[in-house]
Amino acid sequence: MKQIYLDNAATTKVDEQVIKAMLPYFDEKFGNASSVHLVGQDSKNALEKSRKIIAKSIGAKTREIIFTSGGTESNNLALKGLFFSNYPNKNHIITTKVEHDCVLNTCKWLETQSAEVTYLDVDEEGFVSLEQLKNSITDKTIVVSVIHGNNEIGTIQDLEAIGKICRERNVLFHTDVCQSFTKVPINVQKDNLDLVTLNSHKIHGPKGVGVLYIREGIKITPLSHGGGHERNLRSGTENISGIVGFAKSVEISNTLKGTRTKDIERMTKLRDKLIKSILEIQDTKLNGSNGEKRLCNNINVSFSNVEGEAIGGYLENSGIYTSTGSACASHSLETSHVLKAIGLSPVQSNSSLRISISKFTTDEEVDYVLEKLKKIIIKLRRISPLVR
Amino acid sequence: MTPPYTKKLLKHFKNPKFVKDVKNPDGIGEVGNVACGDIMHLEIKVKDNKIEDIGFKTFGCAAAIASSDVVCEIAKGKTLEQAKKITKDDIIKKLGGMPPIKVHCSVLGIQALKKAIKDYEGGKKGNC
Ligand code: FES
Numbered sequence: 299m300k301q302i303y304l305d306n307a308a309t310t311k312v313d314e315q316v317i318k319a320m321l322p323y324f325d326e327k328f329g330n331a332s333s334v335h336l337v338g339q340d341s342k343n344a345l346e347k348s349r350k351i352i353a354k355s356i357g358a359k360t361r362e363i364i365f366t367s368g369g370t371e372s373n374n375l376a377l378k379g380l381f382f383s384n385y386p387n388k389n390h391i392i393t394t395k396v397e398h399d400c401v402l403n404t405c406k407w408l409e410t411q412s413a414e415v416t417y418l419d420v421d422e423e424g425f426v427s428l429e430q431l432k433n434s435i436t437d438k439t440i441v442v443s444v445i446h447g448n449n450e451i452g453t454i455q456d457l458e459a460i461g462k463i464c465r466e467r468n469v470l471f472h473t474d475v476c477q478s479f480t481k482v483p484i485n486v487q488k489d490n491l492d493l494v495t496l497n498s499h500k501i502h503g504p505k506g507v508g509v510l511y512i513r514e515g516i517k518i519t520p521l522s523h524g525g526g527h528e529r530n531l532r533s534g535t536e537n538i539s540g541i542v543g544f545a546k547s548v549e550i551s552n553t554l555k556g557t558r559t560k561d562i563e564r565m566t567k568l569r570d571k572l573i574k575s576i577l578e579i580q581d582t583k584l585n586g587s588n589g590e591k592r593l594c595n596n597i598n599v600s601f602s603n604v605e606g607e608a609i610g611g612y613l614e615n616s617g618i619y620t621s622t623g624s625a626c627a628s629h630s631l632e633t634s635h636v637l638k639a640i641g642l643s644p645v646q647s648n649s650s651l652r653i654s655i656s657k658f659t660t661d662e663e664v665d666y667v668l669e670k671l672k673k674i675i676i677k678l679r680r681i682s683p684l685v686r
Numbered sequence: 687m688t689p690p691y692t693k694k695l696l697k698h699f700k701n702p703k704f705v706k707d708v709k710n711p712d713g714i715g716e717v718g719n720v721a722c723g724d725i726m727h728l729e730i731k732v733k734d735n736k737i738e739d740i741g742f743k744t745f746g747c748a749a750a751i752a753s754s755d756v757v758c759e760i761a762k763g764k765t766l767e768q769a770k771k772i773t774k775d776d777i778i779k780k781l782g783g784m785p786p787i788k789v790h791c792s793v794l795g796i797q798a799l800k801k802a803i804k805d806y807e808g809g810k811k812g813n814c
Binding site for chain 2: 603604605607608611612615624625626627629631633644645648680681682683684
């Protein structure tokens with residue numbers, strides 16, 4: 299059976315060119331970048347070249363890029379690192395109710411370590427209120443941490459506006475751009491970003507690699523101590539093959555030009571086609587941003603009276619892989635906190651389906667999905683006791 | 687997307703045989719799932735103390751849909767006494783096993799059936 303992968307917000311297929319770039323770093327150039335000999339220096343060169351590529355893609359300096367194991371580690375390092383280097387003078391963190399679990403759970407843990415955390419509300423499209431942000435900043439505030447492109451509902455926050463407020467009020471600004479990186483232009487200068495979390499496997503790079511950008515001059519406490527790698531902020535032998543792969547995936551995505559590439563235009567078209575056709579099905583509701591400020595690969599819809607895991611199960615039966623915010627599909631049997639934050643009732647959250655496309659998604663695949671989806675919704679509504 | 691479901695469970699999920707409204711039902715049981723918030727609705731027709739006809743509607747996951755279908759399959763033709771003795775383990779066994787996190791969905795099926803029987807008995811005796 300044909301396999302159609304539409305869960306690219308979870309992870310993406312590694313691009314062939316990325317794999318090709320990585321391969322030599324397993325057996326030919328396998329050196330430790332800390333070794334002074336020639337084999338080590340090959341790795342060191344690859345490491346620094348990769349750092350440069352990634353720095354350039356967000357308008358940063360090379361030395362401001364710290365390699366990590368991924369988005370989760372970068373977010374942990376940013377928030378815990380800032381907290382411990384500022385506590386007890388300052389102990390307040392501002393974040394939002396729609397962050398990724400790794401930010402929310404880091405904040406919850408920091409609360410057990412004497413941190414005060416403000417979780418900002420969002421409106422029904424998922425945007426934070428700049429007024430509430432302004433009112434929340436105190437002289438104890440260390441950092442404001444806001445996700446850029448939301449992983450569930452695709453809403454893209456206005457980094458520039460948030461960054462401006464943070465700069466004026468003299469607090470740091472951290473953002474997690476794992477979903478938006480290479481899809482939306484990001485510039486640490488223009489957007490006033492102080493710390494930025496990036497990762498590789500959402501952009502057709504390998505898993506297990508990420509970056510934390512830290513603006514020069516900002517002090518953070520490291521979480522892992524050892525041989526002093528990554529400017530003493532993240533000890534541990536660098537994952538050279540992964541890092542080379544990450545840099546290659548950035549290079550391919552062409553963000554360096556700072557323009558919307560062909561891939562993005564194509565994805566946007568496919569996204570809009572999916573949204574338009576799905577909303578033609580009766581009793582459906584788009585979750586997240588309605589307008590331009592939506593990730594080019596995200597579709598999130600609630601289908602009244604049918605449960606999301608069941609929709610996904612039928613889709614999977616047709617070889618189509620998606621995701622849902624339904625409690626039934628979560629390990630904790632809780633509905634998505636993001637859908638809750640934008641005001642969905644538990645039943646509406648349980649009825650949600652997330653489709654996330656990639657540059658590899660084709661027109662034919664989209665047509666096939668739409669055809670299947672329409673039939674599935676009819677079938678499931680026949681099974682539903684809520685349809686009377 | 688779906689947890690590791692058995693082939694048997696997926697069969698009942700894909701092609702449930704008992705999705706229907708029973709004509710003039712004698713007993714109706716509707717229960718909600720406290721764990722995840724889903725809903726199961728079950729109707730029975732009773733003749734000579736036996737479940738002559740049975741049908742369900744479910745707003746829930748694949749395991750809930752399959753469980754509903756299997757509970758109907760087991761209960762059909764049984765006396766009310768026999769039907770009352772059906773347990774979640776009977777359902778799970780018939781489905782060839784179930785991921786632990788989904789066991790509550792099979793409990794839902796049992797609860798709906800018991801409620802429908804109670805509804806019938808209550809109605810019959812004229813008290814409720
Ligand atoms: S009905 Fe929600 S987990 Fe089964």
